[in-house]
Amino acid sequence: AQKITQTQPGMFVQEKEAVTLDCTYDTSDPSYGLFWYKQPSSGEMIFLIYQGSYDQQNATEGRYSLNFQKARKSANLVISASQLGDSAMYFCAMREVSGGTSYGKLTFGQGTILTVHP
Amino acid sequence: DTEVTQTPKHLVMGMTNKKSLKCEQHMGHRAMYWYKQKAKKPPELMFVYSYEKLSINESVPSRFSPECPNSSLLNLHLHALQPEDSALYLCASSQDVGASSQGEQFFGPGTRLTVL
Numbered sequence: 001a002q003k004i005t006q007t008q009p010g011m012f013v014q015e016k017e018a019v020t021l022d023c024t025y026d027t028s029d030p031s032y033g034l035f036w037y038k039q040p041s042s043g044e045m046i047f048l049i050y051q052g053s054y055d056q057q058n059a060t061e062g063r064y065s066l067n068f069q070k071a072r073k074s075a076n077l078v079i080s081a082s083q084l085g086d087s088a089m090y091f092c093a094m095r096e097v098s099g100g101t102s103y104g105k106l107t108f109g110q111g112t113i114l115t116v117h118p
Numbered sequence: 119d120t121e122v123t124q125t126p127k128h129l130v131m132g133m134t135n136k137k138s139l140k141c142e143q144h145m146g147h148r149a150m151y152w153y154k155q156k157a158k159k160p161p162e163l164m165f166v167y168s169y170e171k172l173s174i175n176e177s178v179p180s181r182f183s184p185e186c187p188n189s190s191l192l193n194l195h196l197h198a199l200q201p202e203d204s205a206l207y208l209c210a211s212s213q214d215v216g217a218s219s220q221g222e223q224f225f226g227p228g229t230r231l232t233v234l
């Protein structure tokens with residue numbers, strides 16, 4: 001069963017508008033971390049934002065915010081004031097921590113290609 | 119310095135060649151990773167090194183051989199590859215793999231490998 005689901009293969013947004021990229025996850029581990037990465041066409045994976053399962057507040061990093069709804073097991077990425085440079089593939093990922101160790105494994109979703117129109 | 123570097127950026131090799139991919143980080147991270155990524159797909163974990171010891175091998179064929187000479191360097195030795203091994207190979211590092219750390223991984227720019 002997929003642990004991370006990104007249901008939007010592609011999204012389009014107008015420059016300066018906000019956009020939400022969806023991510024749902026599945027885990028029975030009470031302790032986990034959720035990440036969003038951006039991958040431009042150049043290939044490098046760029047870390048954007050992190051949300052821990054015990055964090056009380058939604059994470060924010062500049063124009064990026066994570067809408068964390070624990071009961072719904074969703075961790076949507078909100079990008080405000082979109083820029084042309086935001087056009088890229090976006091991956092949601094989860095790190096489970098069970099028994100005190102996680103061995104560093106990240107489980108990635110299938111990704112969403114975001115295109116920002118001028 | 120928050121950079122992970124990878125060399126070469128591009129590599130074309132024949133099925134009988136032996137080549138190596140190199141990765142370096144100077145962030146004091148104690149965990150390093152190799153991923154393989156096909157176009158428009160998520161990265162697939164290949165190997166994890168923790169404190170210079172191999173801790174995870176995701177059933178990778180033996181034609182891929184990882185090496186961690188020290189805490190800053192990670193190599194991937196390639197031998198007798200197949201055309202289906204053509205992909206983007208990403209290296210990443212993180213503070214460690216333990217539960218106490220947030221665990222975000224920092225990625226290098228990748229090596230685009232083509233096997234002819």
